[in-house]
Amino acid sequence: MIARAVNRFGHWLTRRHAESYGRLEGKNVAVLMLSPQMDVFSEASPWSKHFAIQADRDNVTSFLGSARNRDWKIIQAPLVWTDNTPSTAMSETGYFRLVRENSLLEAGTTGAKLMTDMVSDGDIILTERAGLNAFYGTELQKTLVKHGIERLVILGGVANADLDSTSRMAVELDYDVTVASDLVSAVSKQDLDNIMEVTLPRIVSRVLTGDKILLEPT
C-alpha cells in the first residue's frame, strides 16, 4: 500500500512538472504521423483482422487538419518492408513477423501507399523506413532541427511497435513528447492499456486523447 502511494505521488509530481513546460504553442510543435498508409486506414485492408484497436480514419484526418490550422508542422513517417529489409534480427521480432506473414505494408504495393486524405501540401514526407524507430534510417532528426521543432505530438502506427520505439527515441533526443492515445492501432485492448496507462506515462511528458491535445491552449 505504501509502495502504491509512493508510485501515485511520483505520477502526480511528473504531471505537475510537465504542466510547467508551458503549452503546445507556436511554430516549435510538430505532429509526427506514423504509418499514414492504405493498409492501416483503408476499409478494404485486412488490417482489422489483426488489430482489434484501429485508429479511426476520420478522427486522424480531422486531428491533422486542426493541427495544420495551428501552424503545427506535419511530418508523415511511412513504414514498409522488402525482401531485404529490415535486418534479419528485426524481421524476427513481433511486429515485422506479423506484417510480413500477412503481406501488410509491403514496399511497392497499394497497401503501402500514403492515404491521400491525410497528406496535404506543406507536410514533410520522410523516406520510407523498415524499422520501428522513425529516427533510424530517416532524415527525421535533421528535419526537426532544421525547423526548430522542440515539441512532438506523436500518433498513428501501432502502440507497442513503432509508436513506442519512436516516442522513446524522441525523449532520448530531448523533445517534449505528447502521445495521442486514441489515434493509434493495437493488437488488443490490453496492449493499448499497457502502453498508454502504464509504460508511456513513465517515459513521455503527456499521454492524452486527440481531443484533449487540441484543447491545450495555443
Add this chain to the structure above:
Amino acid sequence: MTEEKIKRDKTALVVIDPYNDFLSFGGKSWLLNRATLRALDTNKHLEQLLGAARSAGMTICFAPHARYRAGVFDGRQFLNPSIYLARFFQTFSDGKWGGRFRKDCSPLPSEFVASEHLVSSGFVNTDLDEHLRKNGIDRLVLCGCLSNTCIESTARSAIELGYRVTIMSDALAAMSMADHQAATQTGFPMCAHEVISTSSFIGRLEP
C-alpha cells in the same frame, strides 16, 4: 525440439542499472521495486546469471544509468518523468551507497562498464555498441532494471542496430507488477527474440 545453444563467443550478457538504489533494501526505489524483486527472486537470479556467464567465459557488460551529481541534467531542456524523478530524489547519487552497484552484481576489473546513459537506452550516446561490435557480439542477453523503461528501451535500440535480443524473465525489476507485466505482455514481444528464465539460460549456455 532441442533449443538453440547460446554461443558464448557471440553473446554478451548486458546487466543494466544494478544499483543499490534499485536492488537493495534501503535503496531509494527499493520500496517500489520490492514486489517484483520478491516475486521474481531477482537478486538471486542476477547472481546466478553472472556466475554462469563468468564460468563460461562470456562477454559481460554493465550499462549504467547516469549517477546523480550536480548539473548532470543541465544540458537537457525537457526532463521526462523518469529523469525528473531521478533528479528530484537524487537517485544513484554519485559516490553514495545508492549509486554503487549491488555487491553481488558488481563488475570484475576485466568486465566492460559502458559510459552512463542519461535517459533509458543503454545505447544512446554511450560506447556500448562500439564495444560489442569490436568483440564480434551479435546477440545480447539483457537483465537488470527496470523492465518497461531501461530494459525495454535498450532492447528496442538493440534490434534497430541488428542485435538478436534475449531478455531474462526472472532477473528483472520494475516499479510495480503492472509495469513488469506491461513489459512482458506487450513490450518484449516487439523487441526481443525470446524471453527465458535464468535456469533455461544456464541450461542452454554452450560449455
